[in-house]
Amino acid sequence: MFRRTFIRSAIAATAVLALAACGGGEDPLSSGDGAGGGSAPDKVDSLTVGSANFAESQVLAEIYAQALEAKGIKVNRKLNIGARELYMAAIQDKSVDLLPEYTGATLVYFKKDATENEAEAVYKALPDALPDGLEVLNKSEAADEDAIVVTQETAKKYSLKSIGDLKAVSKDMVAGGGPEFKTRTAGLAGMKDKYGVEFKEFKTLDAGGPLSLKALKDNTIQVTQFFTTQSAIKDNNLVVLEDPEHIHLPNNIVPLIRTDHKSPEVADTLNAVQAKLTTSALTDLVKRAEGGSESAAAVAKDWLSQNPLT
Structure with missing residues (x-):
């Protein structure tokens, strides 16, 4: 102090x-x-x-x-x-x-x-x-809004446009990110509560950082959370899934x-x-x-x- x-x-x-x-x-x-x-x-x-x-x-x-x-x-x-x-x-x-x-x-x-x-x-x-x-x-x-992102390849493979589209396929997917992504309303907790989306596994990596980006691009994980002011979304041609149930509030x-x-x-x-x-x-x-x-x-x-x- x-x-x-x-x-x-x-x-x-x-x-x-x-x-x-x-x-x-x-x-x-x-x-x-x-x-x-x-x-x-x-x-x-x-x-x-x-x-x-x-x-x-x-x-x-x-x-x-x-x-x-x-x-x-x-x-x-x-x-x-x-x-x-x-x-x-x-x-x-x-x-x-x-x-x-x-x-x-x-x-x-x-x-x-x-x-x-x-x-x-x-x-x-x-x-x-x-x-x-x-x-x-x-x-x-x-x-700076929270964003659930996937690669172009994953979005095309599963016809993903919104978070709700994950429900049919998420039990075969691995999500990853910072530890808080697992427990917050803006993360997996909200995805489960509002969209019924549950993943087979969660890998603790970093919050919108290089570990999560590498794992996403390597297909070690299929879903993570980035933030809309991060150039990594555009630079890597990632897909931001729509959020009609508003688990992500204006920030x-x-x-x-x-x-x-x-x-x-x-x-x-x-x-x-x-x-x-x-x-x-x-x-x-x-x-x-x-x-x-x-x-x-x-x-x-x-x-x-x-x-x-x-």
Whole structure:
């Protein structure tokens, strides 16, 4: 954890007490600072930014961090924490104060029975789903959706167009991917529940990474999960299966932040980033970061230099 001055601690404590006293306050979407509500400090001197264990999350975290540093705010980094279950635990136990997140994935993480499946409805449902002390700021138009993918050869062999088409053949197939793909609603659990799709085996590989891609191309596995901003889908001519039952919710990029670190300056800076991000730009950033020749920090610095926030 980073050090706090006595004054900073007093402000945070006052904010927490005020939140407990007011019990929610005004309409959480009415302030223009994003969803969430509750009391926030007037000024933040430092905070800790975290990220998941994949390139896109690390690039977004670096963009947030460098944008805040340009405002004179000290930023500590805890990147590459791991899967959602790990980094959500980190922000709830105050090990980190800010994360790049995704609207749909965040909603179903905290509200398993969420029924919203349109982008704006998902975003507006977040305030009531988030635990006390957490908020989201403005969502970006940039989005990265989960995608169930197969090769062109597999799609042609089994006449696959949607996830439901797998039901008749999946018991002869092997699925593979990150360990979370096996248990999440956006993965095998949702495929079984919504489409009746079950596989004969699951191979634990990586989340939309080179191991999963190689296994798919080698036909060691026949189905995996990638993400729509990954160039690997287009570069390898993979087929994204349609999802009419919406196990994959809209996933607009959104900052998830602790209320006790959401000063007006922090919120305005991050919302300015959100307004500049686009899906096409994010796809390019991911390709550069996944290539291995550029670090997440370098890719983020270049994007900020081309997209000044003021």
